[in-house]
Amino acid sequence: MSKAPIKTTGTATQKPARPAKRPGRPKGAATQTLPTADVQLSRCRKCDSTARTKYLRTTETAHTGQLPNGQPYTHIVRRWTTCSDCGQARVDLTHENRV
Numbered sequence: 001m002s003k004a005p006i007k008t009t010g011t012a013t014q015k016p017a018r019p020a021k022r023p024g025r026p027k028g029a030a031t032q033t034l035p036t037a038d039v040q041l042s043r044c045r046k047c048d049s050t051a052r053t054k055y056l057r058t059t060e061t062a063h064t065g066q067l068p069n070g071q072p073y074t075h076i077v078r079r080w081t082t083c084s085d086c087g088q089a090r091v092d093l094t095h096e097n098r099v
């Protein structure tokens with residue numbers, strides 16, 4: 001009695017559906033301390049409110065320097081806005097350090 005070779009149909013090596021990639025730190029990756037930025041909310045100089053309309057215009061100037069507190073910066077950014085409480089217009093000036 002001779003055995004006929006077994007015919008295989010389909011593939012048994014099909015991978016099961018993987019769960020969606022989870023956000024955040026991968027398993028086993030070390031926790032690292034990343035640099036943080038100190039940001040102060042801009043305030044209205046008339047009524048001291050921090051509420052504002054969305055920025056109307058933004059300009060940035062590439063300028064390298066150091067703030068009085070020692071923080072280095074590479075760009076000076078100006079953002080035009082208006083106070084939501086009293087309507088006072090202002091320009092928010094920020095110094096950003098970009099890598």
Ligand SMILES: [Zn+2]
Nearest residue numbers: 044047083086
């Ligand atoms: Zn105001």
